[in-house]
Amino acid sequence: MTLLTIENLSKRFSSGGREVAAVSDVSLTLEPGETLGLVGASGSGKSTLARILMRLLPADAGAIQFEGKDWLTLSGAELRRHRARMQMVFQDVLGAFNPRATVASVLDDPLRIHAIVPKAERPRAIAALLDRVGLPASYAERSIRDVSGGQRQRIAIARAIATKPSLIVLDEAVSALDVSIRGKILELLVELQEERGISYLFVSHDLAVLRAVSHRIAVMETGRLVETGPMRQVIENPQSPAAKALIGAVPRLVTEPTEGPSHDV
Amino acid sequence: MRLLRDLVRTPEGAIGLGILTALVLVALFAPVLSAGDPLRIAGRALLPPFTDPAFPLGTDRLGRDVLAGILHGTRTSLSVGLAAALAAIAIGLCVGLTAGFAGGLVDEGLMRVVDAFQIVPSFLLALAFVSVIGASVPVVVLAIALGAWADPARLTRAQVLSIRERDYVASARVIGMHPAEIAFREILPNALPPVLALSAIIVAAAILTEAALSFLGLGDPNVVTWGSMIAEGRNILRSSPSLSIFPGIALVVTVVGVYLFSEGLTKALGGRRLEP
């Protein structure tokens, strides 16, 4: 059964008298255990789409079915309860945490709010989560500011999996990280997916990252979805000018030499 | 504790904290340092300073001890200043938080009231308030607070509006945290530090306003204040300038102490926020 169906989603912003169609008429689906890579130039509306999906922004039009529920009509306590099933990892490895938080409090929040484990067992659950993302249990006592960027992103992943979600939205989740650390985080994400059957909506402007994790790729341009297809097909044989431009910008993606970057951009 | 360490590490903070600690000690122990009513007639009138060891700073026209007046005046200045600033911050926080969280019409309405209070010069407001209701310590405190709450209200609202958009608040919503918990655990504690740094400035302004009101004869007549001492001395400024100069120095030292303290506090807080 399809996990997520987005139908004709639209969102306009008006700022300073200027109207921007950040997302226009986007439809897509996501299967359980699948990773959909969402790629597009800066300002193409990827984050807006992700934030609407996370119910951080209201949509202007369209519908979302998630786990058989009419996701956009949920509200209040019911919405908060169902949020356990859809989690998010943010790009900014520092800004995504309350500066006063400790590693333990970051991981305690989801366990407490969704009553996943009783209070007495939470320290053990926190240690298990830390262990699952490859961090020693002793990190629990640290301030979130006293761990490195890569470790912080591991903690963000631990927080996201704490509520046992079926979908995790990752908005540029590895873009702020060192290339060497980036690979390890991507490995961890793939492992978790194989282990728990989580679906990912992986937003990135970096096709090299998406190639490593995606099953399918969707390409956005100025708010519209211009191409969707299996990862290999989109990268090796892009149809839309937007996809061609994105692939042309990353020469190492293409193994055999082509006629060079297309200039029909 | 860490904040205190950071504070003392800045020269401003160390000096400011030193001055304020000394003033608080003087205010606390004023009845011990100089027993009895500071307004009572203690000796010969108009004794010059540094002549009689019993009255190191001399006496005024009625023979009241100037040193006793200054020591006890510290109590009035600090307590009125602190109480007024506390009241102003409390009102400002409530209004700013309500405006920032509620948004929409509530926000609009509250901010117009803030505008109105910011347009009226706060000293005139305090003057009018005290002249109408009458001079007593609580009225003076309220009058000063009324002129000082608008700035913290505006700052608190701006803080709330900016922090509401941070990723960590989005992350709290995503995790399903209740809006009340988001407001009080995620936003409020992070919105407070700049408002607290502002509070030192408000204390200094409140102390000056209190002195000015007393100078104009609108302070509580039953307590000794630096402002009323300066006003007393003004009539005989030529013959005995020290009567106005000593309470004036006390006032300047206090206000400078508060300003230095606030500078140090701002630096200490700023340094902390810059840390990775």
Ligand SMILES: Nc1ncnc2c1ncn2[C@@H]1O[C@H](COP(=O)(O)OP(=O)(O)OP(=O)(O)O)[C@@H](O)[C@H]1O
């Ligand atoms: N809160 C907002 N108010 C007004 N306009 C906005 C707002 N958020 C986004 N936009 C606009 O909507 C469009 C899409 O922005 P969005 O952040 O979704 O793009 P993006 O694909 O995530 O880009 P990037 O790769 O730079 O993160 C942009 O033109 C942006 O300026």
Ligand SMILES: [Mg+2]
């Ligand atoms: Mg984005």
